[in-house]
Amino acid sequence: MTKLIRDPMLQFFIAAIIILSGHHFLTGLTQSDREKIYVSTDQVERLIALYTIEAGTQPTPEGLAAMITNHVREQALVKEARRLGLDQSDTVIERRLAQKMTFILEDSAAPAQPDDAELEAWFTAHPDKFRTADTVSFNHVFFAGSDPETINNIQRALGTDDTDAWRQTGDPFMLQRSYIKIPVREVARLFGTDFAGEIASLSTSPVWTGPVKSAFGQHLVRITGREASSLPPFEQVKSVVRNDFIDVKRREANATAINDVVARYQVEIEGLPE
Secondary structure (H helix, E strand, O other): OHHHHOOHHHHHHHHHHHHHHHHHHHOOOOHHHOOOOOOOHHHHHHHHHHHHHHHOOOOOHHHHHHHHHHHHHHHHHHHHHHHOOOOOOOHHHHHHHHHHHHHHHHHHOOOOOOOHHHHHHHHHHOHHHOOOOOEEEEEEEEEOOOOHHHHHHHHHHHOOOOOOHHHHOOOOOOOOOEEEEEEHHHHHHHHOHHHHHHHHHOOOOOOOEEEEEOOOOEEEEEEEEEEOOOOOOHHHHHHHHHHHHHHHHHHHHHHHHHHHHHHOOOOOOOOOOO
């Protein structure tokens, strides 16, 4: 990469293109009026590195010259835009600057790593964060538009049959016909809240129940298992507790850092409704 940069012919070629490409922006200005656009070796190496990552090979001398020309043009346009005040009161630019400042504050406000005593205290203080979800296991037969009498007849025919005959019954279904230990909240996401609420109220039984309405249609349902929410031992979820602790402390530190920045300014808000 360095060899490419130091090629005398390439340096001459780049210099010529930069002079020509900058002519439009410099026309009419005296030498003392001209603001310098300096392209450092580090910047050139960065352009080469970015190209190499994207293309899988180093740029040709002509290609590098074109990249440097584009960089110079971009810098000239940025400087000219700033001279004209175009960066003022621009929502996109302001949000980008605020985002960059937020990243800086996040890096400076990184929380210290907690010890086991802190983690166990956190686990004890926030048990609901680490409880397992209520889960349900069930089979279902789907009906896209069958009349109630047909569904009732199929329900009687299935009875308590423990074979896989039910899998060939009903209409085709785009999702699974059987679920094992699926969280009830996931059932709500897949089938709708009404279906999930009905499922949550049913007991484990070999008997087919229904029809139960979902966002897709009607279902006969057989509940094959259920597990209530429980709190695992601390050691089992220690890594989850650590991640949660660090995440909360980081967000708190970030909020404090941002509030400290805001406190440096006198804020006046005009035109609020009374």
